[in-house]
Amino acid sequence: MFIAPASSRRDFLKSGALIVGFAILGLPSSGPAAATEPAKPLALDQVDSFLAINSDGTATIYSGKVELGTGVLTAITQIAAEELDLPLDRVNVIQGDTALTPDQGPTWGSLSIQVGGMQIRHAAATARQALLRMAAKKLGAKPDQLVIADGVIRPELGGAEVSYAELVGGKRFLLELDKKAPTKRPSAYSIVGRPIARLDIPGKVTGQFTYVQDVRMAGMVHGRVVRPSGVGASLESVDESSIKDIPGIVKIVREQNFLGVVAETEWAAIKASQQLKATWSNWEGLPDETKLWEWVRGSTIDKDLVTSNKGNVTDALSQAAKKLSATYDFTIHTHGSIGPSCAVAEITNGKLTCWTPSQDTHRLRPALANMLAMPVEDVRCIYVEGSGCYGRNGHEDATADAALMARAVGRPVRVQWMRGDEHGWDPKGPPTLIDLHGGLDASGNVTAWQSEFFIPNGDAGTVPLLAAKLAKLPYAALTSPGNITRDSDIPYGIANVRTTCHLLDRTPLRPSWIRTPGRMQNTFANESFMDELAAAAGADPLQFRLRYLDDPRGIELLRRLARLAGWETRPSPNRNAGSGDIATGRGLSYVKYELVRTYIGAVAEVEVDRKSGKIRVPRFFVVHDCGQIINPDGVRNQIEGNVIMTVSRTLFERVTFDRSRVTSLDWASYPILTFPDVPTVVSDLIDRPDEPPWGVGEPTGAVVPGAISNAVFDAVGARLRSVPFHPDKVKAALQPM
Amino acid sequence: MSQSIALNVNGNAVAVSVDDPAMPLLYALRNDLALHGPRFGCGLGQCGACTVLLDGKAVRSCITPISSVANRRVVTLEGLGTPAEPHPLQQAFIEEQAAQCGYCINGMIMRAAALLAEKEKPSEAHIKAVLARNLCRCGTHQRIIRAIQRAASGM
Numbered sequence: 001m002f003i004a005p006a007s008s009r010r011d012f013l014k015s016g017a018l019i020v021g022f023a024i025l026g027l028p029s030s031g032p033a034a035a036t037e038p039a040k041p042l043a044l045d046q047v048d049s050f051l052a053i054n055s056d057g058t059a060t061i062y063s064g065k066v067e068l069g070t071g072v073l074t075a076i077t078q079i080a081a082e083e084l085d086l087p088l089d090r091v092n093v094i095q096g097d098t099a100l101t102p103d104q105g106p107t108w109g110s111l112s113i114q115v116g117g118m119q120i121r122h123a124a125a126t127a128r129q130a131l132l133r134m135a136a137k138k139l140g141a142k143p144d145q146l147v148i149a150d151g152v153i154r155p156e157l158g159g160a161e162v163s164y165a166e167l168v169g170g171k172r173f174l175l176e177l178d179k180k181a182p183t184k185r186p187s188a189y190s191i192v193g194r195p196i197a198r199l200d201i202p203g204k205v206t207g208q209f210t211y212v213q214d215v216r217m218a219g220m221v222h223g224r225v226v227r228p229s230g231v232g233a234s235l236e237s238v239d240e241s242s243i244k245d246i247p248g249i250v251k252i253v254r255e256q257n258f259l260g261v262v263a264e265t266e267w268a269a270i271k272a273s274q275q276l277k278a279t280w281s282n283w284e285g286l287p288d289e290t291k292l293w294e295w296v297r298g299s300t301i302d303k304d305l306v307t308s309n310k311g312n313v314t315d316a317l318s319q320a321a322k323k324l325s326a327t328y329d330f331t332i333h334t335h336g337s338i339g340p341s342c343a344v345a346e347i348t349n350g351k352l353t354c355w356t357p358s359q360d361t362h363r364l365r366p367a368l369a370n371m372l373a374m375p376v377e378d379v380r381c382i383y384v385e386g387s388g389c390y391g392r393n394g395h396e397d398a399t400a401d402a403a404l405m406a407r408a409v410g411r412p413v414r415v416q417w418m419r420g421d422e423h424g425w426d427p428k429g430p431p432t433l434i435d436l437h438g439g440l441d442a443s444g445n446v447t448a449w450q451s452e453f454f455i456p457n458g459d460a461g462t463v464p465l466l467a468a469k470l471a472k473l474p475y476a477a478l479t480s481p482g483n484i485t486r487d488s489d490i491p492y493g494i495a496n497v498r499t500t501c502h503l504l505d506r507t508p509l510r511p512s513w514i515r516t517p518g519r520m521q522n523t524f525a526n527e528s529f530m531d532e533l534a535a536a537a538g539a540d541p542l543q544f545r546l547r548y549l550d551d552p553r554g555i556e557l558l559r560r561l562a563r564l565a566g567w568e569t570r571p572s573p574n575r576n577a578g579s580g581d582i583a584t585g586r587g588l589s590y591v592k593y594e595l596v597r598t599y600i601g602a603v604a605e606v607e608v609d610r611k612s613g614k615i616r617v618p619r620f621f622v623v624h625d626c627g628q629i630i631n632p633d634g635v636r637n638q639i640e641g642n643v644i645m646t647v648s649r650t651l652f653e654r655v656t657f658d659r660s661r662v663t664s665l666d667w668a669s670y671p672i673l674t675f676p677d678v679p680t681v682v683s684d685l686i687d688r689p690d691e692p693p694w695g696v697g698e699p700t701g702a703v704v705p706g707a708i709s710n711a712v713f714d715a716v717g718a719r720l721r722s723v724p725f726h727p728d729k730v731k732a733a734l735q736p737m
Numbered sequence: 738m739s740q741s742i743a744l745n746v747n748g749n750a751v752a753v754s755v756d757d758p759a760m761p762l763l764y765a766l767r768n769d770l771a772l773h774g775p776r777f778g779c780g781l782g783q784c785g786a787c788t789v790l791l792d793g794k795a796v797r798s799c800i801t802p803i804s805s806v807a808n809r810r811v812v813t814l815e816g817l818g819t820p821a822e823p824h825p826l827q828q829a830f831i832e833e834q835a836a837q838c839g840y841c842i843n844g845m846i847m848r849a850a851a852l853l854a855e856k857e858k859p860s861e862a863h864i865k866a867v868l869a870r871n872l873c874r875c876g877t878h879q880r881i882i883r884a885i886q887r888a889a890s891g892m
């Protein structure tokens with residue numbers, strides 16, 4: 001394709017930034033990385049790893065944590081600007097570049113502020129003290145007589161002043177990060193704690209923002225992948241002549257079972273990938289989807305992990321006046337980002353550079369080096385934001401695809417997955433099966449709680465790269481579903497408790513972590529079963545939980561939730577749920593995330609159509625305590641988003657597959673929630689400025705499925721124990737036993 | 738054989754040279770004309786991320802053959818306004834902070850622009866019905882609705 005605009009091409013280029021390579025690559029021009037200086041440090045104990053004062057008085061922050069669409073970039077800017085006493089518009093953040101940013105860990109687990117932000121806060125606080133000392137020397141004053149405003153230091157009582165730029169502009173601090181350096185008192189905050197508008201939104205709503213999908217390089221070509229007909233199928237033959245009518249094909253890239261096409265234009269690459277005739281071996285190694293839960297239960301247990309053990313649960317269960325048992329399951333989910341995975345890779349002079357939306361560039365780098373047998377020093381991964389990222393999706397895989405194809409053609413290659421690649425081949429949230437047993441004494445008190453979680457064995461870690469697997473290149477063969485044992489234990493003070501995770505030797509599809517991994521599935525079962533016990537005891541679900549809570553923050557939160565949601569104290573089910581087709585109900589769910597941080601309580605209001613089995617969630621109330629709030633509107637945005645996404649996962653979503661491969665390959669076969677079904681989310685934030693800030697992006701999702709299940713029980717007296725709550729399951733649950 | 742197709746994009750007369758007249762408009766906008774507003778989401782007409790205005794109507798550029806838009810007027814997100822001079826809808830999306838990743842927002846704004854051109858003050862239910870085939874994974878829906886209502890009340 002060739003462009004021959006009849007009028008001003010220049011205007012298009014100006015607004016569209018055809019080639020953005022340098023802008024993204026670029027070191028800050030006034031930054032400290034002058035050619036004569038040693039490479040910028042990346043170690044976590046050095047101030048210079050995290051920040052630099054530039055000669056124009058602006059600051060550059062180097063953040064290993066990246067903006068995935070959650071508002072972290074703005075929050076980190078707030079934290080740094082606050083601690084440095086600089087206006088927001090003089091703080092610039094570089095994210096996730098393995099050559100420039102310290103490895104602060106992957107952007108996962110709601111740790112960006114709690115861990116990453118606090119490292120930056122400490123670096124900034126250390127820098128601030130150093131700046132005060134330097135200024136004191138220069139001005140002949142004592143540091144405690146000085147005040148700072150907008151990057152200028154002067155004696156409180158007046159006199160000569162000195163700016164950050166004059167003190168260290170363009171130079172290094174050469175200072176160890178001091179975790180004990182005094183940080184600002186929260187009562188003096190003017191930026192942290194405020195609903196500062198997100199810095200990225202104006203560009204995003206006007207088409208000026210550069211997503212990874214928009215990255216274009218000089219000489220760049222377009223790659224598309226052709227995936228096997230079955231997860232484990234081998235490539236038998238490729239008919240190259242099948243695409244010979246398409247102009248602009250650069251190469252068919254074939255390495256073992258990796259198959260891709262590279263073309264001069266994107267459309268040619270797409271057409272070629274769809275038209276290319278390839279023969280694959282027949283592979284039918286996936287389990288029968290209709291018997292998934294038997295298959296999970298029949299898997300071999302690699303090991304048991306007892307996540308809590310208190311009292312004697314066996315005795316307590318055998319002595320209980322009333323015993324309850326239930327099995328819960330939670331299906332396989334896909335990430336479903338609206339934009340598919342995409343990356344650009346270039347190999348020049350034996351060095352690989354990738355522009356990638358990976359949430360974890362620092363671990364992607366060695367994985368790519370391993371795959372391509374390159375020294376890790378010769379690989380650089382530069383983060384560029386993609387479509388919303390909710391965990392380890394296909395971003396890393398698309399980057400590996402691009403790297404492999406760039407190696408094959410010797411030009412920069414942009415790979416964007418098609419919708420079916422994304423739905424079919426991103427790593428999935430694994431299926432979870434949970435057995436629960438509870439015992440009540442004669443007066444309706446819980447005396448025993450026992451649970452068993454059937455989940456794949458593995459850790460949070462590194463998901464093997466698809467390209468490396470298919471091309472039979474080196475990769476670390478790990479199973480990484482993502483710390484999914486968390487929140488298998490419970491926040492309640494029950495005398496006899498044992499919670500066990502059975503870590504299984506297999507799971508059907510490549511697993512990874514999707515927003516609230518494990519914590520969502522586990523809390524769904526725990527909070528629904530807690531409701532079952534409350535109902536068996538004839539108790540109000542909220543009062544029942546309060547009986548077993550001695551954590552003052554948890555108690556305060558539930559009391560506020562009762563007020564926010566107008567909670568009516570009574571047992572479930574609701575006697576006045578309505579006698580027509582539509583029954584209404586309300587349900588509660590509570591969690592202390594991972595039992596150590598963010599507290600969330602939620603009430604779902606539902607309408608259940610008895611005839612069709614369809615559930616609607618018109619309103620959803622959340623009370624949220626994450627300690628110190630950096631940006632209250634950012635927190636609310638995350639709560640709303642997480643509620644809506646999880647309502648979608650709970651009501652609608654299920655990955656389907658045949659014996660060969662995933663069959664839910666688009667939005668028709670994997671429907672998600674749409675506007676007409678969107679609940680109104682009402683949130684109440686508990687701000688504790690003097691407490692450490694905890695995570696926000698994930699925790700709310702944990703309480704959503706349980707709250708809906710409990711609300712359905714309240715409405716119709718039937719328990720939904722299997723996510724998603726499809727109408728057929730609702731109708732089956734409504735059948736009289 | 739490549740052929741040249743003339744169209745008007747954001748008020749500019751342009752010509753795009755294509756090998757395949759069936760190529761969807763989206764690729765011409767993104768690759769030949771270097772626009773970032775219209776986005777690839779599904780390529781199947783299912784999500785709305787690629788929406789543009791074609792002679793004032795919202796269409797999905799991922800399934801609109803370039804040959805069908807010859808000599809017609811295409812407006813993209815860039816054609817509505819800029820950060821310095823945003824369109825009322827863009828301004829409302831900023832004021833309501835109606836984005837998370839923002840990837841779907843092009844479709845939301847372009848579809849809403851077509852809606853507001855037809856109907857001055859749509860109800861919430863009407864907005865929801867019109868956007869029923871525009872997907873957002875981040876769960877920004879509530880803010881998107883508020884932003885459209887805000888724009889409608891100010892326009």
Ligand code: FES
Pocket residue numbers: 776777778779780781782783784785786787788797798799800
């Ligand atoms: S990209 Fe066009 S509708 Fe999804």
Ligand code: FES
Pocket residue numbers: 069338388836837838839840841842872873874875876877
């Ligand atoms: S804001 Fe991310 S998909 Fe809508």
